[in-house]
Amino acid sequence: MDTHQRSISEKQFGRVYEYDDSFVVALDMRGVEGEVTVDTVGTTAIVVVENGDDITESEFDLPGEAEETSVNNSVLAIEVPK
Secondary structure (H helix, E strand, O other): OEEEEEEOOOOOEEEEEEOOOEEEEEEEOOOOOOEEEEEEEOOEEEEEEEEOOEEEEEEEEOOOOOOEEEEEOOEEEEEEEO
């Protein structure tokens, strides 16, 4: 497994874990207040945080097309097959 750190936005950093058959992009969402949703379009991930009337959207590139996304224990994980 190889690990690469990359900037997701000006305020957020993520890690890309490279396995034999896939990549996992992980983003720590701890401290983010509101409901977190993620959508992927091609090789782009779109993360939306809704906190009442305040909506924040961030986009970042993935190393391929996503196969699975999840948010668990304040960690956003996106699995991308090789």
